[in-house]
Amino acid sequence: MKVRVPMMIQDEFTSEYKGMRLVEWTTIDGEQFLLDGPVTKRIAVLDFDPATGQLLPGVVFLPPQGDRDYGEYRIVDQNNIYSNDFIKASVFATVLKTMYMFEEPDNLGRPLTWAFDAPQLLVIPRAGEWANAYYERASHSLQFFHFPNRREQGKIVYTSLSRDIIAHETAHAILDGIVPHLYDAITPQSLALHEGIADLSALLMAFRSNELRQTVLDQTGGSIEKSTAFNSLAEEFGRALEASGRWGYLRNLLNQKTLCPDDKTLDPKGKPNRVPRAEPHELSEVITGALYAVMVKMHTALRRELAQKEKKSELSVSGKALYVSGERFKRMTLRAMDYLPPGEVSFADYGRAIIASDQASHPGDTQERNWLIDEFVNRCIVPNRESLQVETNFSSSEIEDIDLPSLVASDWYAYEFAEKHRNFLSIPGGVPFQVEPRLDVSKQYYHRGGDTPLVRECIFKVWWNQTEPNHLGRHYPGQRQITVGTTLAIDWETHRVRAVLTSDKSKHQEEREKQQQDRDHMLKKLVDQDLLRVGRYALGPDGHELRSVIRADVARDVMQVHSMAKMLHITGEV
Numbered sequence: 093m094k095v096r097v098p099m100m101i102q103d104e105f106t107s108e109y110k111g112m113r114l115v116e117w118t119t120i121d122g123e124q125f126l127l128d129g130p131v132t133k134r135i136a137v138l139d140f141d142p143a144t145g146q147l148l149p150g151v152v153f154l155p156p157q158g159d160r161d162y163g164e165y166r167i168v169d170q171n172n173i174y175s176n177d178f179i180k181a182s183v184f185a186t187v188l189k190t191m192y193m194f195e196e197p198d199n200l201g202r203p204l205t206w207a208f209d210a211p212q213l214l215v216i217p218r219a220g221e222w223a224n225a226y227y228e229r230a231s232h233s234l235q236f237f238h239f240p241n242r243r244e245q246g247k248i249v250y251t252s253l254s255r256d257i258i259a260h261e262t263a264h265a266i267l268d269g270i271v272p273h274l275y276d277a278i279t280p281q282s283l284a285l286h287e288g289i290a291d292l293s294a295l296l297m298a299f300r301s302n303e304l305r306q307t308v309l310d311q312t313g314g315s316i317e318k319s320t321a322f323n324s325l326a327e328e329f330g331r332a333l334e335a336s337g338r339w340g341y342l343r344n345l346l347n348q349k350t351l352c353p354d355d356k357t358l359d360p361k362g363k364p365n366r367v368p369r370a371e372p373h374e375l376s377e378v379i380t381g382a383l384y385a386v387m388v389k390m391h392t393a394l395r396r397e398l399a400q401k402e403k404k405s406e407l408s409v410s411g412k413a414l415y416v417s418g419e420r421f422k423r424m425t426l427r428a429m430d431y432l433p434p435g436e437v438s439f440a441d442y443g444r445a446i447i448a449s450d451q452a453s454h455p456g457d458t459q460e461r462n463w464l465i466d467e468f469v470n471r472c473i474v475p476n477r478e479s480l481q482v483e484t485n486f487s488s489s490e491i492e493d494i495d496l497p498s499l500v501a502s503d504w505y506a507y508e509f510a511e512k513h514r515n516f517l518s519i520p521g522g523v524p525f526q527v528e529p530r531l532d533v534s535k536q537y538y539h540r541g542g543d544t545p546l547v548r549e550c551i552f553k554v555w556w557n558q559t560e561p562n563h564l565g566r567h568y569p570g571q572r573q574i575t576v577g578t579t580l581a582i583d584w585e586t587h588r589v590r591a592v593l594t595s596d597k598s599k600h601q602e603e604r605e606k607q608q609q610d611r612d613h614m615l616k617k618l619v620d621q622d623l624l625r626v627g628r629y630a631l632g633p634d635g636h637e638l639r640s641v642i643r644a645d646v647a648r649d650v651m652q653v654h655s656m657a658k659m660l661h662i663t664g665e666v
């Protein structure tokens with residue numbers, strides 16, 4: 093069943109500023125059913141009366157009329173973006189379009205699943221007055237708040253009317269389904285990755301608007317090398333929060349943010365480019381800055397190539413080049429999520445996952461990977477190029493005679509396989525481990541010659557727990573638990589290993605120590621702010637876990653932290 097729905101192109105401020113329409117129409121196709129709300133099998137938009145808290149009736153679904161093959165939602169005044177009907181329809185469209193982007197055959201190539209045990213993601217477009225928005229696993233929901241605009245008296249900014257913010261929060265929910273360990277991770281870089289991939293998803297969703305793409309490129313002479321509506325995230329939100337000043341965005345992907353300890357340079361706001369290693373929001377700019385720099389190079393190169401091939405000006409092919417390079421960038425950055433090892437991961441782990449998934453399919457095309465490695469080295473994310481080397485497409489005695497259908501279907505077979513090959517999978521002897529449900533996925537690959545083969549692979553993930561010293565003072569346990577693991581990707585046809593990647597850093601002592609120190613610093617900061625509470629101190633008077641703190645449990649002098657990703661919004665940024 094199809095439905096035509098209006099959707100914000102970006103946000104009201106960006107549209108006015110750029111002289112662009114506010115809204116574009118899009119078709120939602122692929123939901124099993126469409127109900128008033130909007131509600132489908134996978135998402136439900138719930139609108140509560142801000143004054144009474146009562147659930148309000150949903151927007152009415154009008155089934156296809158006459159010879160039309162699509163239905164509509166009844167929006168009384170389609171020109172009023174502030175009407176409840178419009179907000180609900182637009183947020184619905186943006187959430188689903190973001191999900192579809194991840195599910196495409198050349199991306200994950202499969203339907204998404206949620207990290208919580210329920211069919212629907214709940215979407216709350218008017219969650220209350222606050223300058224915030226977030227995904228929360230415990231309540232299965234995306235919460236979008238609204239707040240008065242500090243620059244324009246009487247105006248309200250709805251985070252549910254910003255395409256960037258909706259795509260960003262939806263991506264958090266999607267990522268939680270793909271790599272659930274990131275939600276509990278206590279490594280600042282793991283949390284920063286959640287944040288960074290959410291920002292990149294918002295960028296990719298912006299690239300998909302023909303109108304935004306064309307408007308921006310017309311105004312910049314066909315280039316994204318300088319600041320544009322693409323690299324500055326959540327413009328209206330950022331601008332409305334600052335009463336004055338030029339800088340109206342939340343985060344900027346076009347940046348020189350770095351982990352290099354000796355860097356003394358400043359960003360355009362006058363802040364050091366060197367970011368604190370234990371602050372996930374700021375850290376996320378290092379990874380998004382590195383990747384956006386690669387995206388800019390990909391666009392520039394393709395624009396030049398197309399202009400030569402089609403004998404046109406670079407400006408006239410810049411829109412097409414941005415669309416195509418954006419899609420390549422999507423495949424590089426998001427497909428890698430399937431290769432990411434479980435547990436506490438670093439930016440380097442993510443870099444290796446990108447390189448592995450790209451190299452396994454395009455061993456000859458090294459250009460983009462080299463750009464990526466340059467960025468990772470220049471920003472001191474890794475000490476040298478060798479740190480990002482991964483072996484792909486190799487045969488291995490461990491899987492030569494493996495029965496892949498049994499590995500996917502049978503837990504018993506999968507545990508036997510892991511037990512027998514602990515060494516190959518980096519599982520320490522004697523340690524209990526958990527095997528995740530295996531994935532049998534086929535993904536579409538685009539080769540330079542023009543062919544688009546489907547590659548079928550089995551993704552096998554296994555994880556286990558480790559303990560490490562917990563330097564938080566005498567009121568806290570002396571040890572804490574962390575999770576690490578391994579991802580193995582096997583080519584279904586050739587039985588070769590496409591990649592095997594682990595987050596166990598036993599063999600990388602330096603990286604391990606750094607990550608451990610980063611964890612110490614971040615946890616210490618949370619303790620100082622009274623945001624990390626142990627056991628019953630994390631519960632409210634009603635016995636429920638407090639929303640505004642991170643809960644840790646203790647058993648046998650070992651501390652285990654839960655839902656750490658909550659701190660991404662507790663500390664006040666989307």
Ligand SMILES: [Zn+2]
Pocket residue numbers: 260264286287290660665666
């Ligand atoms: Zn976020």
